[in-house]
Amino acid sequence: MTASSEIRLTLEPNDEAPACQAVCALLRDHNWNANPELMQLLTSPKPKDPINLIAWSEQAVVGGLLGYTQRKWLRIDILAVAPDHRQRGIGTSLMREAERLARLRGCCYGYVDTLEHQAPGFYLRFGYQSSGEIKDWDSRGNAKYFLTRRIAPDSG
Known part of the structure; x- marks a missing residue:
């Protein structure tokens, strides 16, 4: 038409x-x-409930996970670790703690989106699965990935 x-x-x-x-x-x-x-x-009315976890080394922030829970979902907005602190388990600790807190809040699922040059492999190794992809998302050839994971049984 x-x-x-x-x-x-x-x-x-x-x-x-x-x-x-x-x-x-x-x-x-x-x-x-x-x-x-x-x-x-x-x-x-079911507001977003923040989960903002900060990783410290002495007096300096060396990483963090910023996100929220809403209904049955954990949303990870940002996960970042300083370059000189990577490969030390900080990202894994942040993810585990965020998912633990989300389960305490009744969440069953987690989701994140990440760009090709960021950390899709990290999330895949952590058990997240691709729910979608936008090729050339940034108009420079880099894809954007949408990833989800079941973090607890769905109680209905």
């Missing part, structure tokens, strides 16, 4: 413009009709 001569397309640079909000409302209304149970879950 193509836009008919009766339809006019415009470019709206402001995400908060009333026209953009009207588009959001169209999708929201569709989702409420198609899957009210999920929409209730998504709109109920």
Whole structure:
């Protein structure tokens, strides 16, 4: 189907413009009709609960994991270790502790996205599996990987 001569397309640079909000409302209304149970879950107040773990060596930060838990999921936003402290188990310790805390909060799954030049191999060795890939994500030939892992049995 193509836009008919009766339809006019415009470019709206402001995400908060009333026209953009009207588009959001169209999708929201569709989702409420198609899957009210999920929409209730998504709109109920369940804030993100931060998990920000910092690795210290004496007085200096040498690494950390920044993320959060929400519903049954642990989201890892950033995991970084200083170059001179890599290959010492710091990343593994950060991951284990984040997953332990997430399980205590009732999480069953973990997810992360990482770029090709970052650490996909680390997460794969840790038991994460590819859930998707965007080739040439940065328009310079580097892929972005989406990885997930079951960290506890799903209780339903």
